[in-house]
Amino acid sequence: MEPLGKQFFNRETPLVAKDLLGKIIEIQHKDTPLSGIVVETEAYLGLNDPGSHSFRGKTKRNAVMFGPAGVSYIYQIYGIYFCYNVTTDHEDIPAAVLIRALEPLKGIEIMKRNRGKEELKDLCSGPAKLVQATGITISMNGTSAIHGPVKFYTGDENKNFEIVETTRVGLTQGADLELRYYIKNNPFISRK
DNA sequence: GATTGGATCGCCT
DNA sequence: GGCGATCCAATCG
Numbered sequence: 497m498e499p500l501g502k503q504f505f506n507r508e509t510p511l512v513a514k515d516l517l518g519k520i521i522e523i524q525h526k527d528t529p530l531s532g533i534v535v536e537t538e539a540y541l542g543l544n545d546p547g548s549h550s551f552r553g554k555t556k557r558n559a560v561m562f563g564p565a566g567v568s569y570i571y572q573i574y575g576i577y578f579c580y581n582v583t584t585d586h587e588d589i590p591a592a593v594l595i596r597a598l599e600p601l602k603g604i605e606i607m608k609r610n611r612g613k614e615e616l617k618d619l620c621s622g623p624a625k626l627v628q629a630t631g632i633t634i635s636m637n638g639t640s641a642i643h644g645p646v647k648f649y650t651g652d653e654n655k656n657f658e659i660v661e662t663t664r665v666g667l668t669q670g671a672d673l674e675l676r677y678y679i680k681n682n683p684f685i686s687r688k
Numbered sequence: 689g690a691t692t693g694g695a696t697c698g699c700c701t
Numbered sequence: 702g703g704c705g706a707t708c709c710a711a712t713c714g
Contacts, residue, residue, distance in 0.1 A: 538695070624697065
């Protein structure tokens with residue numbers, strides 16, 4: 497299991513989003529690492545993608561997207577939830593990949609406690625759920641996804657799976673773009 | 689300074 | 702399948 501470095505994230509966003517499927521995300525939760533397999537992602541492109549936070553230019557909230565690749569971008573949504581992204585592509589292209597669902601691996605007891613749910617499928621099957629389960633907080637916004645509190649590793653390279661490409665969830669802008677990717681038949685995705 | 693609406697979830701029917 | 706919760710950031714004036 498190798499850590500994913502800058503060169504992994506510093507590529508075209510749809511490529512990174514697709515490539516992240518099957519990889520391991522690890523969150524440092526106090527002294528315990530929590531982890532899961534990435535099973536669902538969405539690509540948010542730069543200035544030409546009306547669905548992306550960066551579409552209307554740089555602001556205080558989305559500033560991280562305008563920085564280098566391999567940085568955690570976390571934001572609050574609907575007043576109560578948080579979503580986790582990792583930045584991608586070159587420094588002058590404000591893009592990121594939203595992590596939408598995980599298959600829980602390590603720290604499952606802590607995830608259950610954080611979520612108040614017992615079912616494995618209820619722990620990380622949505623962007624706000626996985627943030628809650630793994631204890632990711634807004635204070636991690638802007639930290640490195642290469643050597644910070646949230647990191648990525650290669651998974652089981654021999655594992656074979658089919659990737660489904662479809663439209664992104666919950667958007668009114670850029671809703672027609674097929675930039676959502678998930679592992680076919682995986683029970684831990686957020687929805688079909 | 690005020691208004692608007694959102695990359696969601698959970699509970700209800 | 703539908704809707705309310707709940708609040709901050711972005712936008713406009």
